[in-house]
Amino acid sequence: MSRPDLDWIDEAVRIIDADANRSADTHLHVFPLPAEWGIDLYLKDESVHPTGSLKHRLARSLFLYGLVNGQIGPSTVLIEASSGSTAVSEAYFARMLGLEFVTVVPRSTSREKIELIEFYGGRCHYIDQPSAIYSEAERLAAECGGHYLDQFTYAERATDWRGNNNIAESIFTQLREERHPIPYWIVVGAGTGGTSATLGRYVRYRRHPTHIAVVDPENSSFYRAWQTGDMAYCTGMPSRIEGIGRPRVEPSFLPGVIDEMLPVPDAGSLAAMRLLRQRTGHWAGGSTGTNLYGAFQLIARMIAEGRTGSVVTLVCDGGERYANTYYDDGWIAEQGLDLEPHRAVLDEFFDTGKWRAGPER
Numbered sequence: 001m002s003r004p005d006l007d008w009i010d011e012a013v014r015i016i017d018a019d020a021n022r023s024a025d026t027h028l029h030v031f032p033l034p035a036e037w038g039i040d041l042y043l044k045d046e047s048v049h050p051t052g053s054l055k056h057r058l059a060r061s062l063f064l065y066g067l068v069n070g071q072i073g074p075s076t077v078l079i080e081a082s083s084g085s086t087a088v089s090e091a092y093f094a095r096m097l098g099l100e101f102v103t104v105v106p107r108s109t110s111r112e113k114i115e116l117i118e119f120y121g122g123r124c125h126y127i128d129q130p131s132a133i134y135s136e137a138e139r140l141a142a143e144c145g146g147h148y149l150d151q152f153t154y155a156e157r158a159t160d161w162r163g164n165n166n167i168a169e170s171i172f173t174q175l176r177e178e179r180h181p182i183p184y185w186i187v188v189g190a191g192t193g194g195t196s197a198t199l200g201r202y203v204r205y206r207r208h209p210t211h212i213a214v215v216d217p218e219n220s221s222f223y224r225a226w227q228t229g230d231m232a233y234c235t236g237m238p239s240r241i242e243g244i245g246r247p248r249v250e251p252s253f254l255p256g257v258i259d260e261m262l263p264v265p266d267a268g269s270l271a272a273m274r275l276l277r278q279r280t281g282h283w284a285g286g287s288t289g290t291n292l293y294g295a296f297q298l299i300a301r302m303i304a305e306g307r308t309g310s311v312v313t314l315v316c317d318g319g320e321r322y323a324n325t326y327y328d329d330g331w332i333a334e335q336g337l338d339l340e341p342h343r344a345v346l347d348e349f350f351d352t353g354k355w356r357a358g359p360e361r
């Protein structure tokens with residue numbers, strides 16, 4: 001590689017590090033639970049990142065990974081397959097480095113998401129067949145000699161699981177002064193699988209007795225694949241909860257670091273998401289509701305086992321992105337979703353500490 005390119009990479013790494021240095025760490029909020037339970041629930045708020053979601057961390061890692069590998073240079077066109085949070089964050093870093101960014105998105109992608117990607121200077125390349133996003137991104141990269149960032153393959157590789165202020169190290173650092181500093185459960189969803197991979201590896205590497213639980217929405221492949229060990233299992237169907245649940249098992253999904261998986265009905269996710277807002281004022285997205293629905297279930301199990309301790313889950317992104325969908329009763333009705341039975345399960349849980357399994361859907 002020429003000297004000028006190496007100088008450019010050097011400066012690009014400095015710019016990304018400087019951006020990280022200007023950012024404060026994301027908060028760890030307490031979700032209030034009945035004191036007599038002896039259990040503390042924490043929310044790691046990733047919606048406060050500059051680009052509004054946990055994907056800000058991944059995008060930064062994918063850029064640094066591509067830069068130090070010599071795959072990204074001063075005129076590289078960057079390509080991704082994402083209609084969501086990752087593309088928004090990657091567009092932000094591409095603009096910071098003065099690089100062109102194109103993301104392959106299903107034509108059904110929400111206006112809000114498109115506008116956010118374009119706000120950071122990204123360009124959307126539309127396709128009709130959602131399952132073709134990977135091959136289309138590869139084709140585009142080959143056609144223009146660009147670099148396919150490929151979050152689904154490299155999320156687990158590009159993220160430093162040993163520390164370096166990754167999401168796991170940040171959580172354990174922020175719990176240090178708490179009465180239960182080592183959580184019994186950490187509960188997250190899976191899109192690429194990168195977040196659960198990082199948390200699971202870190203916990204094992206640091207030899208913490210913490211259990212990792214992954215929640216999975218309807219139509220996703222992960223739960224069944226984890227249960228059966230069949231990583232080729234494929235539903236071919238998109239998830240209704242943005243950011244999590246996949247039609248196929250993604251390469252960055254590491255079943256070996258996951259202690260438990262919980263399937264969560266979409267109506268349950270959205271009921272829990274709305275309950276979060278009512279009880280704490282936090283306005284979050286659907287995948288945060290999925291996390292909470294799973295966390296409440298595991299807390300009920302801890303109570304039944306007579307166990308005290310702490311549980312941590314994530315606020316993955318902000319609710320403002322879903323004002324016209326998950327927070328819109330009309331959209332909920334159009335989807336044929338009924339949140340009431342799940343709301344009843346949640347209310348009973350807060351009254352009794354017991355979890356009466358709600359409807360499957």
Ligand SMILES: Cc1ncc(COP(=O)(O)O)c(C=O)c1O
Nearest residue numbers: 085190191192193195243287316
């Ligand atoms: C809103 C939201 N929540 C959760 C996730 C899951 O994170 P991961 O891809 O690390 O599994 C994503 C991933 O795209 C997301 O966008």
